[in-house]
Amino acid sequence: MIRLVLILLGFDYLRQRARGMFWLGIGFLAAGVVLFIDGLDSAHFFPLAWFAGLLLVGGLGTLVVAMVGAGGLRTMRLFKGLALVVAASLVLAGHHHGHFWLSMIFGTLFLADGLLQCVSASVVRFPRWRWAVGTGLLEVLIAIFFYQPYPTNYQGTVPYALSLWLLFGGWSMVMLAYRAIRVPQSATIESLMHGPRRRRGDAAGDAAGHGGSHWTDASHAPTKRVTKTLLFAPAGHATHLPDEGAPRLTVHVWTPSGSGQQPLRRRPVFDRYIAAVDASGAIWTGHTALEAPEGIYISFDPAQPLSRTPESVTQALRATIDNDVPGVFEPDCVTEASRRGDSTVRVHLRNYDAARLQRFWDAWRADTTYNLTYRNCAVSVARALEAAVEGALMRRRGRSGQRQSWTLLLQTLCMPELWLAAQLRKRGKTMAWTPGLVRDYARALSLLVDPHAHPHAHPRRWWRLGLAAMNRWRRQRRQWRTEDNQVQAE
Template sequence: MVRLVMILLGVDYLRTRWRSLQLIGWVSLVLGVVVFIDALDSALFFPITPFAILLLLEGLATLAVAWTGMGGQRTLRYVKGLAFCVAAALILAGHHHGHFILSMIFGTLFLADGLLQIVSAKVVRYRTWRLAMIGGGVEIALAIFFYQPYPTHYVGTVPYCLGLGLMFGGWNMILLSTRVRRLASNPAVASNDASADAANSAASAVAGGRLSVVEWDGPPAADEDALTVHVWTPVGSSKGEARRQLIVDRYIAAVDRNGVISTGHAALESPEGIYISLYPGVEIDRSPDDFARLLRATRENDVPGVFQPNYPTESKAWCPSTVQVRIRNYDPVRLRRFWDAYRQDTTYNLTHRNCSSTVSRALEAAIEGASARVWGGLGGWRPFLRVITTPELWVAAQLRKRAATMAWTPGLTLDYARALSMLADPRPSGWVKMARLAVRRMVRSRQQWREEERGATASQEAGGGHGAGVVRD
């Protein structure tokens, strides 16, 4: 999440506030430790009932406005609202059963994530796979802590989670402040030439500027210039009829009736003529026997790659992309700088440097500073608060973490692009949209009443005039 915040707000915005960020981080970290320690005995000072009521109100409020979202945003709001309501209900239910169920849920989530991280790190063997295995071990230890009843017999489940959340959030804030203090530019998009970085940053500021629009009601129109992420899903690009496998054929690969594996594909296209689509120069044998070996992100699996010239050529040679994600608020200068440097190396690796990882990195380069361009005019801390309170930031951070510990796949890139599109091109909040709809309905109703009154008045005048004529006759 630290890297995503740096990308979305830009280093310049955060560097001027590094001291405040560090102070907030330390306060959150200390407060989290205090809350966690307080929960280790049965005498809880944490106001758990008011917290549950606030959680329930937030869940109900989210569900009330969830229908105003679009696509994945609507689904995310429903999931968030239901999760908050269920958690609040279990807390308010109290006694042993509510706390026990809640503790089992949290323990299972930590256990599943830890096991997945360890297994994927062991299989893929990327550069920092040992650190990832240690992190997975910590998650499993937390799962065991939640599963066993000692020391509070599950009564301290909520304060435990809140304390852990405050500690991890504070630690991330400290890391963020430390990094932006020392950086002259964003490492996600920086080149090796400092003078070129400065020149490109200045040109980028002129090209991007401050946007006059701070939110959009929906995705870009078909005739509107926008950055496009093309995704060929494993099922959609399979040569034969795919055997449906839940989650696997969405995020990893699809297998057709003949046993042929399809992993899908991803590409990025900009209105300025940039097309980024990395493909192996020689078709990789993806039979089930060799597939496990190819998953390792090691140098022996590097093969020469080629960049496709443009979307019409690629789609004609293969098939049209299954899904497209379009983003208005991007920086063409930073995208061009990334592309000029990245295309010098054509190496392809199925898990370490593939089409999806290439598109994801290019997308991050293109949207650097997007939130600052949208909300920079608000001033102060409001841009930072808008970013960290957007649910899609958490979703994007989790997707990025999963891809970093496993591998970027077209399915992960698709969800990542959708989440980033909500951050780069923010949609109106549910309450704002509901207020707008209410105002529009009030205006329409008022206009309708006026028209009805005018019609009634006209009818009365017409009837009165006819009666007067009859009397005169």
């Protein structure tokens, strides 16, 4: 999560405050250690009731704000609000049962995430996959720690969870700040986070650049599809945001369920995020591309169509050199649509940096090596998106953001959209980037960098949203009272 925040704030933000970020990370680490030790002693010093009260107030406020939201933003806030209310209720319930169930919830979440990361990394075998397996095993050990009652009989569950967040977040801050202090001024957030270049000599496809599955067939005829356009763009705000007529970055997604030529065997989650299987057993994962008005079109395919049989797919899943094949970049959207058909889903963003996107594109297209789970269409678009939105939060805030940058950092950390985007990014890095993950990742990023497209998304206006919700309820009550009076009059 910390890494995604720094992408959105930009390298200039990190470089100017690298030493401050370093010591802030050290503070997080120290606080995490203190909280963990206090948890081992049944949380004698940690104010459990006070902290639970804050969680409850935050959860109820988030639920109130969610009432005036819409779409995915409303769903995320409802989920966040319910999670906070449930956690606070379990803590306030006290005694053994509340802490026990809260510990079981935390343990199950860590166990599921750790096992998924271990299995996916072992299958895909991207560079540094052993590190991913190691962190997955660490999560499994943390889950076991939450499950067993020793040494506090579950009394220290909340301090444990908070200390882990501080420890992981502090470590990320320290490492990124340390790198920022040592690198030249020409570096970018991408170079800090993705480490050294890939061993194959890829100019931009380094150790974090593995990702989703993708199969193409240049011979299949275009089919008609219903296109869903998701416009996440601001209506204009002073001079810091693009106006309504500003150029838009477009992410095109051809969903797996819309790519098959035969009836599909429906598997809701599998179809959305991994692949769709048709009646003949062929595997379809869809496709994704990125289009910028400056003339950039990023769409990466294997030069020769890959087999869709389960045996061939299983063999090609590992991100090893022997699975590298020649790739080709599509020339433009019109050419691709004439062969593949119109994209099923489109996500638009206006707050992006065209120069950063161009630099990424110049480096990325220098290598045409295609790998099914390491360097493909989904990875290309995900990496291009991160390059394009680098520093978007600071661009949106302008000079006020420079003055309130530390406040902006804390506000961003509290946004539910950030949590969703960070989870999707983690799945793409430790499992594989797929068109389904890229679609939801682009949606989450658009909510973060273009919140004025949703008047209720701005984190600094939560009290206005509460007033809006109360006014909405008052209007509803007046309407009900009027209807009751009419019924009585009749």
